[in-house]
Amino acid sequence: MKFSEGIQRSLPFGYLFLVVMGILKESVFYYQIGINILKYSTIMDILISPIATLTSHPVILIALIIIVVSSFAFPSFLSRQANKNKKWALKMASLKDHENMTKEAIENHFTNMFVRFLAMMLLSFFLGIGWGEGMGLTRKIRENRLKYDYTINYGDDNADQVHLIGSNSMYYIYLAKGSKIIKIVPLGSIKSIELTHNKKIEPSE
Structure with a gap:
């Protein structure tokens, strides 16, 4: 062998x-x-x-x-x-x-x-x-040095400028600008995510 x-x-x-x-x-x-x-x-x-x-x-x-x-x-x-x-x-x-x-x-x-x-x-x-x-x-x-280069739209006229930490097939994990609380949000509760250059990524259903 x-x-x-x-x-x-x-x-x-x-x-x-x-x-x-x-x-x-x-x-x-x-x-x-x-x-x-x-x-x-x-x-x-x-x-x-x-x-x-x-x-x-x-x-x-x-x-x-x-x-x-x-x-x-x-x-x-x-x-x-x-x-x-x-x-x-x-x-x-x-x-x-x-x-x-x-x-x-x-x-x-x-x-x-x-x-x-x-x-x-x-x-x-x-x-x-x-x-x-x-x-x-x-x-x-x-040290408050994160780049908040995403905008999350929730579908109810509310939006957050966020630093996207990660995501999988079920959740987005991010930190909103001005907050120290890390949020874990189901994909279904988010309408869209906008990058700083305004390219939209629709969450999978």
Whole structure:
């Protein structure tokens, strides 16, 4: 069995792991502003949470691609060198008893090494994003440096200029200008949202 084949066997668990990381990232982010986001999320929100995270900014997607490629390339490189009995590669891969190991056992060792390395990198990646974004938001709230670049219309001639913290299939989460209270409002109670350049986004029904 080749190292790449071992990676392919691990792929079915990859998205499940990304879902867990997406939930963890959202939970860490909203926890810092006192919200248990899981109470306001549907199963669909949870399933698409990693996709929403990755598409939120091109830099995040590029960074993840670099992490995945690096996590694959390093064990793959070590695997090739270990097959050539390079001592430094065997030492880095912690293959102390490689002479008594079958080729398949060595490939499995590198597959597990890839999975552990990638899992550690993704955990740090998503936790870092959630914690960093949450700290940045709380700091801006405390220092009154938020940009209120959305206007929410409620359909009864009332409107609020807001900083939109987030949204999912059920709720908008925002902070109205002049208020320190974070509001969690069902989509059905909002008629429309206007950006500062007057582009309207109609809430889904």
